[in-house]
Amino acid sequence: MPAPAASLSLRSHRDDLPALLAWVRGEVESRSIEGRxxxxxxxxxxxxxxxxxxxxxxxxxxxxxxxxxxxTSVAGExxxxxEDRGPAFDPTLLAPPAMESAIEDRPIGGLGVxxxxxxxxxxxxxxxxxxxxxxxxxxxxxPAPAEA
Numbered sequence: 001m002p003a004p005a006a007s008l009s010l011r012s013h014r015d016d017l018p019a020l021l022a023w024v025r026g027e028v029e030s031r032s033i034e035g036r037x038x039x040x041x042x043x044x045x046x047x048x049x050x051x052x053x054x055x056x057x058x059x060x061x062x063x064x065x066x067x068x069x070x071x072t073s074v075a076g077e078x079x080x081x082x083e084d085r086g087p088a089f090d091p092t093l094l095a096p097p098a099m100e101s102a103i104e105d106r107p108i109g110g111l112g113v114x115x116x117x118x119x120x121x122x123x124x125x126x127x128x129x130x131x132x133x134x135x136x137x138x139x140x141x142x143p144a145p146a147e148a
Contacts (some may be wrong), residue, residue, distance in 0.1 A: 003031045005049045006068035010055045012084060016133060018100050020067065027069050034079070037137055041069075041078060044135040047116050048082055056084025056131065076139025078088035083132050090124040091133060092117065 008023045010016040023043040028038045049067065057063025068081040091113050116122060121136040 001046055002071035002075075005068055007066065007068040009064050010053065010120045012053055012065055012086065014050060014054050016053060017046075017050055020045060020053070024069070031036070035077075035140075037078070037139060038114070040137045041080065041135075044120060044137070046132055047113055048080075048122075051089075051091070051113070051118075052082050052084045052086065052131070052133070055089065056086035058070045058085050058129075072136060074138075075139070078137050080135040081132065082135075083130050083137065085129050086131060088126050089131055090126075092122055092124050092143075 006023075008020065010020055012079065019040075024042055027033075028041060028076075028111065045067070049065065056065050058109050063085050066081075066083045068079075069080070072079050080122045094113055116135065119137075123134045123136075125132045125133050
């Protein structure tokens with residue numbers, strides 16, 4: 001029987017990144033997630049989570065970012081859900097970074113999201129005033145097959 005869903009809610013502030021990373025590492029350990037699947041999951045949490053924590057707040061006041069990790073109906077597959085009330089931002093529409101340029105000539109940003117998109121199935125929805133990003137990682141750590 002797969003482990004139940006786990007959730008965490010943090011401030012929309014990058015100072016809470018260590019708490020987020022500790023949470024996902026605890027989930028990886030308690031669920032006995034290993035190898036590439038663990039690496040992809042931790043990368044997704046760090047890259048997309050930090051992005052939401054940095055930008056995922058309403059125009060006025062403080063915001064919160066909600067994280068949920070849950071099994072899917074496919075054995076071994078995991079879904080990470082990240083939700084915030086920040087401005088609409090669809091990470092699936094970001095252009096891939098200019099890999100042909102020398103690293104010192106590349107603009108900062110975008111590589112982490114690109115890596116996550118190549119190693120997992122990433123989807124985005126704007127639901128009311130909320131961004132919802134879902135990252136599905138297959139048991140072996142590769143992209144989960146597209147849903148039919």
